[in-house]
Amino acid sequence: MLSLVGSGVAAPGVIFEAGVFHMFIQTEFMKSGGRCEHVVSDNGFDWTLLGSAIDALPGTDEDGIYDPHPALIGGKRYIVYSGMPRFTKVPQPDIYLARSQSDSWFGPWKRVGKILDHADLPHHNSREHPDYEWGIEGAQLVELPGGRILLNATCFLPEGPRGSRQRVFFALAEQVEGPYRTVGPVLDPGEPGENGHSTVVIEGNRLALFYQSRRAATGHRWRYGVAKCDLARQAWSNVA
Missing domain, CATH: 2.115.10.20 (Glycosyl hydrolase domain; family 43)
Incomplete structure (x- = not known):
């Protein structure tokens, strides 16, 4: 121990x-x-x-x-x-x-x-919101093919009932210190629920995302999921 x-x-x-x-x-x-x-x-x-x-x-x-x-x-x-x-x-x-x-x-x-910062993310609840839920957390930095930096983290949407706001989001930068440009939440729950606290693994041009999710249909119990994408096909990964 x-x-x-x-x-x-x-x-x-x-x-x-x-x-x-x-x-x-x-x-x-x-x-x-x-x-x-x-x-x-x-x-x-x-x-x-x-x-x-x-x-x-x-x-x-x-x-x-x-x-x-x-x-x-x-x-x-x-x-x-x-x-x-x-x-x-x-x-x-x-x-x-x-x-x-x-x-x-x-x-x-x-x-x-x-x-x-909070203010860098238009899709994140502001500190002044009367029903502010939480801040930015669970960050991970990964170097993409070609040298750009991907920041993978968790935000909370500005609106909606609690239990539906948490989201995985990505942001990009040319250097590790930033500045980072958000590309917004990347996972749609598909039904009432939320997702967050994820880990990115990159192999070649393939990105795999291991994440937590909660859905209303499962009593909002935490579950784990995997999402994958081809970086060569993602517009956000190729835009300066």
């Missing part, structure tokens, strides 16, 4: 390189504070805690941090994560980035800053 301390230990992001699994995992998400802890394994089952890669910064726009995910972009190593200011009712996270100063997964990690 790992001696991770926190009320929200969950949402691991894992990458495998040079025979080692590197996992970055949150300790909080519903309150201030939190750390992105770094744990390693050589077999995927037995893990060793190395310590915190990134800590929350009290009293700043990163008063709470969670949802870390490692990314290898252009040969450099990054962690993308959600950061939020202190809140009174509902967390309002945006997307942040940190880069390894040693070009290894062992850090130390330098904050690059915010790379995506």
